[in-house]
Amino acid sequence: xxxxxxxxxxxxxxxxxxxxxxxxxxxxxxxxxxxxxxxxxxxxxxxxxxxxxxxxxxxxxxxxxxxxxxxxxxxxxxxxxxxxxxxxxxxxxxxxxxxxxxxxxxxxxxxxxxxxxxxxxxxxxxxxxxxxxxxxxxxxxxxxxxxxxxxxxxxxxxxxxxxxxxxxxxxxxxxxxxxxxxxxxxxxxxxxxxxxxxxxxxxxxxxxxxxxxxxxxxxxxxxxxxxxxxxxxxxxxxxxxx
Amino acid sequence: xxxxxxxxxxxxxxxxxxxxxxxxxxxxxxxxxxxxxxxxxxxxxxxxxxxxxxxxxxxxxxxxxxxxxxxxxxxxxxxxxxxxxxxxxxxxxxxxxxxxxxxxxxxxxxxxxxxxxxxxxxxxxxxxxxxxxxxxxxxxxxxxxxxxxxxxxxxxxxxxxxxxxxxxxxxxxxxxxxxxxxxxxxxxxxxxxxxxxxxxxxxxxxxxxxxxxxxxxxxxxxxxxxxxxxxxxxxxxxxxxxxxxxxxxxxxxxxxxxxxxxxxxxxxxxxxxxxxxxxxxxxxxxxxxxxxxxxxxxxxxxxxxxxxxxxxxxxxxxxxxxxxxxxxxxxxxxxxxxxxxxxxxxxxxxxxxxxx
Numbered sequence: 001x002x003x004x005x006x007x008x009x010x011x012x013x014x015x016x017x018x019x020x021x022x023x024x025x026x027x028x029x030x031x032x033x034x035x036x037x038x039x040x041x042x043x044x045x046x047x048x049x050x051x052x053x054x055x056x057x058x059x060x061x062x063x064x065x066x067x068x069x070x071x072x073x074x075x076x077x078x079x080x081x082x083x084x085x086x087x088x089x090x091x092x093x094x095x096x097x098x099x100x101x102x103x104x105x106x107x108x109x110x111x112x113x114x115x116x117x118x119x120x121x122x123x124x125x126x127x128x129x130x131x132x133x134x135x136x137x138x139x140x141x142x143x144x145x146x147x148x149x150x151x152x153x154x155x156x157x158x159x160x161x162x163x164x165x166x167x168x169x170x171x172x173x174x175x176x177x178x179x180x181x182x183x184x185x186x187x188x189x190x191x192x193x194x195x196x197x198x199x200x201x202x203x204x205x206x207x208x209x210x211x212x213x214x215x216x217x218x219x220x221x222x223x224x225x226x227x228x229x230x231x232x233x234x235x236x237x238x239x240x241x242x
Numbered sequence: 243x244x245x246x247x248x249x250x251x252x253x254x255x256x257x258x259x260x261x262x263x264x265x266x267x268x269x270x271x272x273x274x275x276x277x278x279x280x281x282x283x284x285x286x287x288x289x290x291x292x293x294x295x296x297x298x299x300x301x302x303x304x305x306x307x308x309x310x311x312x313x314x315x316x317x318x319x320x321x322x323x324x325x326x327x328x329x330x331x332x333x334x335x336x337x338x339x340x341x342x343x344x345x346x347x348x349x350x351x352x353x354x355x356x357x358x359x360x361x362x363x364x365x366x367x368x369x370x371x372x373x374x375x376x377x378x379x380x381x382x383x384x385x386x387x388x389x390x391x392x393x394x395x396x397x398x399x400x401x402x403x404x405x406x407x408x409x410x411x412x413x414x415x416x417x418x419x420x421x422x423x424x425x426x427x428x429x430x431x432x433x434x435x436x437x438x439x440x441x442x443x444x445x446x447x448x449x450x451x452x453x454x455x456x457x458x459x460x461x462x463x464x465x466x467x468x469x470x471x472x473x474x475x476x477x478x479x480x481x482x483x484x485x486x487x488x489x490x491x492x493x494x495x496x497x498x499x500x501x502x503x504x505x506x507x508x509x510x511x512x513x514x515x516x517x518x519x520x521x522x523x524x525x526x527x528x529x530x531x532x533x534x535x536x537x538x539x540x541x542x543x544x545x546x547x548x549x550x551x552x553x554x555x556x557x558x559x560x561x562x563x564x565x566x567x568x569x570x571x572x573x574x575x576x577x578x579x580x581x582x583x584x585x586x587x588x589x590x591x592x593x594x595x596x597x598x
Contacts, residue, residue, distance in 0.1 A: 052443060052447065071451075072446040073447075073449050073450055073451045076448060084447075090436070091440060092440060093437070097433060097436075101434065101437040101445065101450070102449070110431040113428055114428060114429055114432060114433040115428075
């Protein structure tokens with residue numbers, strides 16, 4: 001079953017064709033990885049899928065619904081959560097508020113206190129799971145890069161997405177942290193969450209993914225399980241550089 | 243929780259300051275030596291309401307509007323015109339006028355809030371210039387540059403009594419604006435707005451309907467700004483487009499809020515007390531010369547240089563120096579805690595990346 005799918009998605013910046021009629025689909029309930037050389041369009045793909053950038057043409061569908069022209073918050077509310085390549089947190093809010101800001105109040109609930117017990121417990125639960133609960137009261141700008149990456153992840157998870165798009169979760173983090181992020185992805189996947197991960201760290205990609213899509217110049221050139229990708233000659237030529 | 247004890251001195255000082263302000267404000271009409279000083283008090287309170295109203299947008303979302311002067315002017319004129327042309331009772335006109343401003347703010351916000359940063363500032367300035375032109379040119383309806391006389395709501399009152407009543411009316415309006423700001427500040431809606439201030443795209447990606455949030459808070463801000471403008475019209479009784487739709491009014495609101503601290507409930511009030519009093523003092527000392535503007539500019543430069551977050555956060559930081567700090571991203575752990583932690587992590591062998 002396909003959860004996230006694009007059909008002939010195209011996006012150019014000036015004369016630079018970044019996505020070239022890209023048609024890919026990611027499997028529901030799996031850990032999908034999206035790999036490829038720098039500039040192959042992975043982040044632009046994420047941005048088009050999550051509504052941050054309008055594609056020039058083509059279609060994005062999620063769980064059977066066309067989400068191409070929806071606003072980013074509508075896409076997030078449809079169940080697609082994402083992190084950013086250059087990790088983005090709310091710098092002058094506390095770590096706890098950063099996570100609480102991801103709750104989705106509606107209607108009269110909007111005027112209730114932001115730090116209700118149920119939400120706070122849930123937010124602290126995510127912080128605990130990511131090992132940064134002791135930083136809850138500190139402004140996020142005072143955190144290290146690795147801690148901010150974990151915080152961003154906690155925020156996205158707080159918003160209860162069915163599918164999580166992670167843009168380079170391993171970028172600039174130490175090996176121990178990498179293990180923790182990898183383990184968390186597998187745990188959450190076991191609970192039923194779908195992942196699409198853009199990542200350059202091949203050890204991580206190969207160890208946690210069920211399905212890998214390889215991009216080159218805005219088009220998928222190969223896809224399949226890690227064992228197949230590892231030996232695919234086009235991939236070796238374009239990306240792994242062997 | 244360690245942060246509770248840390249916040250104590252600042253919190254106590256804050257509480258004392260608020261009570262002291264409330265006591266002085268309530269007693270002010272009685273202790274003011276003459277009606278002129280009382281009228282200065284009203285002008286300063288009017289600034290405080292305007293600046294607090296501005297801070298619904300500026301403080302929560304970080305959108306710097308220089309156009310709020312136009313919203314105050316629209317409030318003043320709609321109240322004035324509803325009384326003079328519509329024949330409504332003064333305070334009914336005030337309410338209806340403010341609702342009209344809020345209604346006008348919907349299309350204005352719909353257009354202006356689509357752009358961010360400097361572009362938004364420029365659009366907001368345009369609003370002031372356009373309204374000024376309209377109200378000057380449409381003399382048959384607005385009175386144009388000849389001005390618009392708004393009859394007093396209490397014709398029987400002598401001038402000092404008139405000031406006294408309006409001082410309390412402005413004080414009540416200020417209290418209402420502060421109460422609503424506080425309610426939003428602690429709400430989920432407020433947290434969403436602050437997320438917009440911090441990183442709008444990120445807030446949007448987390449599922450916050452940022453445009454709707456901005457529009458709602460802009461309309462709330464316009465409503466209070468309109469009320470302040472309308473109350474001013476009823477008090478002062480004489481409106482001229484050149485003063486009502488002045489770029490200076492909006493600039494003062496921004497300056498006062500920045501000076502006090504836009505993230506603080508009482509920031510704009512503190513700013514209004516300092517800048518408003520200084521403005522009135524300079525006007526008395528130097529008459530109609532532009533010297534009060536120069537002095538205000540110098541004041542703003544000093545604040546931006548030395549207290550970029552405003553006076554209140556600077557005072558808070560000063561107070562916190564006197565209490566032991568626990569603000570650190572490094573947690574101290576005892577040997578026993580460490581052992582317990584190792585035991586729970588067990589075979590996973592995950593090092594705790596405290597400093598990543």
